[in-house]
Amino acid sequence: NYESKALKRNNHDKMLDGRQWIASLNRIISRSGLPVTLQGGEPLIHPDFVEIVNGVRSDIEIDILTNLYDKGFITKFLDIAPDRIRRDAPYSSIRVSYHPEQMNLDELIKNVLILKDRGYSIGVWSVFHPSQKEKIEKAKKKFLKAGIDFRLKEFLGEYEGKMYGHYRYKGACDKKFRKDVLCKTTELIIGPDGSVYRCTSDLYEGRDPIGSILNPSFQIEDQFRPCDWYGHCNPCDIKLKTDRFQQLGHSSVEIKGEEVENLSLEEVEEVKKTIAEFNRPI
Ligand code: SF4
Structure with missing residues (x-):
């Protein structure tokens, strides 16, 4: 009954290649509701990201946490069937983190809608940082108006x-x-x-x-x-x-x-x- 998280520590770590990740993750015996969550850092910068997601056994559910900051990430997602990253859960399987101080809101909304319109289970989450409350509340209204599932996460720390x-x-x-x-x-x-x-x-x-x-x-x-x-x-x-x-x-x-x-x-x-x-x- 373990939720699996593949995380990135820092840029100097030796990274498993796609073949190693697929073999490793396919050893996991899981059940519905216990996904493998690919997160980071930014999991989409892995050169074999698409191969990994497509190569993991289909009964293993996958969630992805991303910043979606690179246009190339959209192309990567489009090489994965929307249903591969979808499960029965009260929130989206692809969760984009929104950082108001670093991201262009309109650009992000556009990119999220590209994937949403193609059938991906995608939503946006933002840490409700005490110094960014006003910006995040405004952004929340915009996301919701665009029909995007937007959630707040407590700031921890x-x-x-x-x-x-x-x-x-x-x-x-x-x-x-x-x-x-x-x-x-x-x-x-x-x-x-x-x-x-x-x-x-x-x-x-x-x-x-x-x-x-x-x-x-x-x-x-x-x-x-x-x-x-x-x-x-x-x-x-x-x-x-x-x-x-x-x-x-x-x-x-x-x-x-x-x-x-x-x-x-x-x-x-x-x-x-x-x-x-x-x-x-x-
Ligand atoms: S650092 Fe805290 S969470 Fe980690 S093993 Fe020790 S007690 Fe547990």
């Missing part, structure tokens, strides 16, 4: 001394302590060179991987692993999210330890209210 986001474990991302815990992930996190990591923090911080998808004897083990980096976790792993039954209170990792402080049920209820307000129509 620190801005002007304030920590944003809703997290399952108190202080886990604040970098104010470092403690020993046991941690178990629900995601199979794969770096660009095929290394497999306990969590996003390990990948981004360059800590040792727990294995490699290229190793034929590598097996996913549903187990708690010791970690002495608790307190320096990545917000992506700790943020509160819903499970497949839409119940809020979960996160990508589960952490156990004497000093691990969970949100109380009352606090989770408070977060539910805040998130509902955050997602209100504008």
Whole structure:
């Protein structure tokens, strides 16, 4: 029951070629609702992107996170059948991230519509950064007017001394302590060179991987692993999210330890209210 994420760490990593990615990803036994998510960085810059998507077993669902900033990306998508990147989910399988400070809004709308009109399951997401609220609210209206599915993502992290986001474990991302815990992930996190990591923090911080998808004897083990980096976790792993039954209170990792402080049920209820307000129509 693992969601698989193929992520990019930095430009210096050795990248698996298309043949290696296809062989590796085809080892995954998955089920409906547990997609392989190709994300980055930018997955479309991989020279074998089209071959990878077309070469992965058809029963493995694929989601793609992209910036869609290069015209050539549209051509790449057009070499993949729209139904290959579509699944039964309450959101689009191709999720374009909109960055108001770096992207031309009208150009992006045009490019998204090219793919949408050809039948691709595509939508736009934007991180609701506190410094960009006005621009993003205006953009949201434009996307919706153009008939494009547009969603907001909570900003996770620190801005002007304030920590944003809703997290399952108190202080886990604040970098104010470092403690020993046991941690178990629900995601199979794969770096660009095929290394497999306990969590996003390990990948981004360059800590040792727990294995490699290229190793034929590598097996996913549903187990708690010791970690002495608790307190320096990545917000992506700790943020509160819903499970497949839409119940809020979960996160990508589960952490156990004497000093691990969970949100109380009352606090989770408070977060539910805040998130509902955050997602209100504008
Ligand atoms: S405790 Fe935090 S840093 Fe350690 S493995 Fe879990 S998520 Fe990663």
